[in-house]
Amino acid sequence: MELKFRGQNLNISYDLKLAMNAAAKASKYSREQILERMEESCRRHGIKTQISMSLLEKWLNPQADEHVMPLKLFPVFCRAVDCDCTELLSILMRPLGYRAIDQQQEKLLSWAEAYQEAKVAKNRLKKIEGSL
Template identity: 35%
Template sequence: MSKRPINQLSLFTPGLDTDPAVKATMREAARSCALSREQLCDRMNELAGQAGIRLNGGNAKQLTLATLEKWLNPLDREHIPSARAIGVFCRAVGSVEPLQTLVAPHGLYLIDEQQVRKLRMAEIEEEMEALKREKQRLKAGS
């Protein structure tokens, strides 16, 4: 039996419509951070301004508290934050969980730099073991 490629979706993974789950995760991250909703909105506008990106479509220059509240409501299917807005939100609250929720249906996991180093060290260790086995095989053939 062949293994399913890591990026192939399964019938048992969450669906591709991640909007309600992302919004629920955003709501929980907003509750968990030390900022009030007003402070969070201000912080997101500040970060977006520093990065030179817009959080909203249309004519709105800045994110409003009303729009943020709609983004944090999983039942609101009409107001969906953009990928940029989710990124700014994650930076503002100090959590990547909304992004993790977004990529999870694709079999992907977000990891930090320390985890990347650990994975790379494990890969190098595997390569070293393979080279040792190859060396032993070559010695045995001499």
């Protein structure tokens, strides 16, 4: 039985692992360096965990559905591979009907909202002028 929420499949494991694997491959860091960077970030930020290379490989393997990276390590991974991780966040949020946006998209959204507000204000001004 497939669970759905707002028409979306709630089992994001495969898609998320596929995207995380792609992010790791696209990274300028090797798998060993990614592991080292994750361990260093965990130490620096007081995140208590044990990560091994075999565990990291399982977390990045879409076929290893029973091994999922703990959520507390998700930002650590994103920092370690040095990607913006917008797509990864979107995969997490998709079943809830949301998507992540980057800083440029946020600026465009703010511009569109301001533009819409200006349009509404302009129409209000025209109505007021027409009644004078």
